[in-house]
Amino acid sequence: MDKSPQEENYSVLAEIYDDVMGDVDYETWTDYIDDIIVEHNPESVDILELACGTGTMALSLEELDCYTITATDASPEMIRVAQQKAERMKSDIEFRTMNFLDLQFEKTFDVVYMVFDSLNYLHTEEEILELHRQVRDVLKPDGIFIYDFTTPRNSRKAIHFLNHEEKVVNRNYRYRRTSRYDEDAGIHTNCFIIEQTDPHTKKTLQTFQEEHRQKIYTQREIETMIKKTDFKIVMAYDGFELKPAHSRSLRITMVLK
Numbered sequence: 009m010d011k012s013p014q015e016e017n018y019s020v021l022a023e024i025y026d027d028v029m030g031d032v033d034y035e036t037w038t039d040y041i042d043d044i045i046v047e048h049n050p051e052s053v054d055i056l057e058l059a060c061g062t063g064t065m066a067l068s069l070e071e072l073d074c075y076t077i078t079a080t081d082a083s084p085e086m087i088r089v090a091q092q093k094a095e096r097m098k099s100d101i102e103f104r105t106m107n108f109l110d111l112q113f114e115k116t117f118d119v120v121y122m123v124f125d126s127l128n129y130l131h132t133e134e135e136i137l138e139l140h141r142q143v144r145d146v147l148k149p150d151g152i153f154i155y156d157f158t159t160p161r162n163s164r165k166a167i168h169f170l171n172h173e174e175k176v177v178n179r180n181y182r183y184r185r186t187s188r189y190d191e192d193a194g195i196h197t198n199c200f201i202i203e204q205t206d207p208h209t210k211k212t213l214q215t216f217q218e219e220h221r222q223k224i225y226t227q228r229e230i231e232t233m234i235k236k237t238d239f240k241i242v243m244a245y246d247g248f249e250l251k252p253a254h255s256r257s258l259r260i261t262m263v264l265k
């Protein structure tokens with residue numbers, strides 16, 4: 009049993025996040041978000057990404073050469089990695105450390121978007137309503153808010169292939185991820201044990217643990233909460249398709265106005 013203390017989420021993981029996400033096709037995902045913007049608010053220029061992580065999608069979106077992008081995340085370590093990548097790529101994106109429940113901007117945006125289950129880090133209705141209030145206040149009158157969430161069906165499927173996955177990510181780190189899903193509580197937990205290793209001997213120098221607890225919502229639960237906000241649902245899309253979500257959707261992308 010590992011006794012390493014719980015670290016702040018996305019602090020140590022920031023070092024290896026891009027390796028852990030190596031299989032995620034961010035370019036296709038970026039094209040999907042761009043398709044949604046073109047479909048629902050085609051004149052958009054000013055874009056805000058929330059929970060941007062290490063900035064991969066924002067940097068990919070910038071390559072389309074149509075948008076002015078600001079990207080934020082609560083984790084200073086994730087933002088530091090994003091800023092390093094931005095510097096290497098000579099990007100103009102402004103990356104800022106910011107909690108999405110406390111947005112501080114002088115300007116407003118045509119689009120606010122947030123991808124990859126970041127909403128699932130909110131565990132209460134009050135937090136979800138607060139997120140919508142915060143976004144409303146930084147959106148232009150015709151602006152759209154795009155975000156996705158994963159469904160109970162996805163959690164049931166994911167635990168089979170995520171459990172006990174063990175990987176060497178680079179010369180300095182290896183990690184193990186275990187997942188469990190408490191369907192009654194609606195909580196999906198991913199536990200990362202991250203070992204910092206000596207690049208020569210491969211011996212473990214330090215062990216860290218991050219436990220990520222995500223609240224899993226059904227489409228109906230999310231839509232019921234949205235009805236309590238100032239937003240109207242424009243569309244609930246299935247996964248990465250421009251088709252309506254349905255009872256077997258694993259991920260649902262909401263577009264709100």
Ligand SMILES: C[S@@+](CC[C@H](N)C(=O)[O-])C[C@H]1O[C@@H](n2cnc3c(N)ncnc32)[C@H](O)[C@@H]1O
Pocket residue numbers: 017018029058059060061062064065080081082083086106107108109122123124125126129
């Ligand atoms: C699964 S990662 C997704 C990151 C990125 N969107 C991507 O696609 O790689 C979830 C992100 O949400 C961020 N996050 C969680 N709670 C947050 C909050 N209250 N405010 C801002 N960011 C938050 C985490 O720091 C983390 O970077």
